[in-house]
Amino acid sequence: MRTRFAVWVLLFGVALSFWGTAVPSLRGRAAPSPREEAAFAATTLSEGVYFQEFHLPVGGRPVDFFVVRMQRGLPHLTLDVAIADGALAHGRDTVAGMAQAAEGALSTWGERPWGRNHVLAAVNGYYFDLESGTPWRGVVQSGWYAQRFDDVESGSGFVWTRDGRAFVGGCLYHPAGKQTVTWLASGKTLRFQGVNRPRGKDELVLYTSHYDADTGTSDEGLEVLVELNAPLGIAPTGSDKLVTGVVRAVRDHAGSTPLPYGYVVLSASGKARRQLGKFVAAGDAVGIHQEIAHFAPDCQNPSPNDWGNAYAAIGGDYVLLRNRETTDDVLKPEAQRRNARTAIAYNDAFVFFVVADGWNPGVSEGVTALQLARFVRDVLGATDAVTEDSGGSATMWVNGKVVNNTYCNFTHNCGPEGEPGADGVYPVLQPLVGTAVLMVDVKPGEQSETFARGDSITTRRPARLYQGPGRLYAPVETIPGGRGGLILPTLLELGGIRAEDAYWWRVRFGEAEGWIEEAALWGGGTPPRRVETSRSGGSGFSLLH
Incomplete structure (x- = not known):
């Protein structure tokens, strides 16, 4: 964060260990002996996705870097954005909370029937309004233009498209x-x-x-x-x-x-x-x-990058690199301070999530924007990069765990005089933020054919209606057991779609309409059957079970 307070939730626990390695982690207090420069072995999270840690001297001080890289061009892998509490108007949540809420949720990546998310990694997104939780700049989530980006700003953010293009946006406006x-x-x-x-x-x-x-x-x-x-x-x-x-x-x-x-x-x-x-x-x-009119950061010259068919986009702070060259952003006063920082970077082969920890003397003391630019370029091989909300908000979640030291990043209460933190044990402290950026392995789409549009149904038990196919959507009301209703069609062809651990149907009970789990229903005129679409190739095929 910059010159503003963050909203945090305190979860008591013990020091986080390095995920996926046998290397011990010392957090919250200076290490009893100097740690040597190291690049730890990468851990495979999924085909094409890898997690790696680096402990490097930067400007004469130690820094812990946490990196997840995703191979571009694999049809089952994508990026997406999570919105805290699923509500731009008021949401705030931890990165871990958003990643967990997105697990198993409906994805619109690829062909229909749409699949569901398996979230491999996540980092915090851009700044947000502390009172409302509304993200600054803009948001594209799963192909929905959920919040407009600001008109005529010199920079906009990071963009990922349905055809796998990535770019750092410049100036834009909405004609x-x-x-x-x-x-x-x-x-x-x-x-x-x-x-x-x-x-x-x-x-x-x-x-x-x-x-x-x-x-x-x-x-x-x-x-x-x-x-x-x-x-x-x-x-x-x-x-x-x-x-x-x-x-x-x-x-x-x-x-x-x-x-x-x-x-x-x-x-x-x-x-x-x-x-x-x-x-x-x-x-x-x-x-x-x-439609978006897109220009270079000078707001004068047209940009070659088209926002059309954007699948995921989030605001960005300092543009670290464009075509391997550092930008003037790294010379801004705050950018020249050592701090914990979050960045998204890429080259032709990979997209990278990067977090550098700070505020832990003798262990990890943060980086300037220029130092981070050099790390992603010279160590990771990135050509382009942009930072997100940093400082106390800097968080990386990998395969179910927060892997970096969020406690020291926020409190600055670490090192020999910092308490708690003796012997590397400290409270696990996670920031409440407005958005997170996700790396997702999209599981093949599955769609039930148990019911058809117009079928009469009856609830087996009391069951809740939701505004979408999954429990992350707002609840509508609870329908009593034994209530009769009707299966409704959907223009998105989502009847019977699998999300989370259930198959979902859009239904009507009296005046109430919403989505309900198949397991809560009796009725239908066809035997249970599932349709699955493979994502191993471009066109996909159907399997009947």
Whole structure:
């Protein structure tokens, strides 16, 4: 972190050991004898993903570096972003908490049926608002443009696309005429002014399930619920690509519309409300287009990197490297202070997560931005890199454990005079942050054919409805056992999709709609059957069980 306080949760425990190695870890107090320069053997986390630690002298002081590298081009591997509590409006969580919540969750990487996450590693994301938890800059999660990046900033962040491109973004803005909702039958078009933020006067703002359980709006507006046929992402520059959908409900003089997964709410106030109300009706087919104009950091020259089809993106702080060259960011005053730091780096072969620990005299004393740039370039071979929220927030989670020293990074209460920390034992202290960046091994998609659209069902037992296929989504209500209901279709073709440890169906019980586990249901007209899609190649194939 910079000159601001962090919100932390204190979890008492013992010193973290190095994960995957037999090398002992001394944390919280200076080592009793100097540690030699070392690059420990890499540990394989999955095919193409490796964890490694380095203890190196940097500028005459020791530094512990923690590195996870992911091979690019393997179809089962991707990056993604986790949003604390699944809610941009108010979420805060530890990196470990976000990684665990994302485990087994639905992934939109690759072909349908979509698979589920197996999270291998995670680091903290970018800065966030301490009061609301809302991330700064922007967020793309699983192909959804969940939060807009800031217009006309010299830098934006790190971007990972569906076709495996990686780049560090420069200056960007959202051309007003390229943020539109079009009625496909009539060709009428409305411009929208924002995504997943509080609605202002005379504005049309779009909301998705990433924002919160509902829109949080007053009843002075008009809200239109649209079911989509694809994640609401960023269109390629200059294209006419639309994410299409169907209007399912029109709610005039109503606010706080629930936000189910796979839907968008068009929320209009004032003049925008009157415009929208003139021609919207349930059953209308619409198309949504949002586009980014991307420039070099000078905000003058066009960038060759297109944000179209971004799959994951997060804000970035100091750009350490562009094409192996350090940037002027490393000369900024705070960048020249030794600190704990988090970075994302890459070259043509790998993407790297990097954390350098600090504030532990004699053990790991942090790095400047320039020193970190040289490490990722000269030791790891990276060509491009950007830092994330650093200092006290610097956290790396690998295969179920936080591997770095988050206690010393935050408290600065380490070394010979620091207590607790005697003999390397210290409380495990993890920061509450707004986002995390994940390395994910996507498991093959599985889809049940036990039910079909329109099937009558009955609950076997009391069961909870959720706003999406999984328990990480907001709960709707609990349905009593023995209640009759109906299987609903989904434009995303997610009926029976496997997420976490269950198969999920979109259902209706009376006025309540949501997602429920298959194991809680009786009914259906076909024997249980599962469809699985392989991710071992580009096209995939189906296996029936």
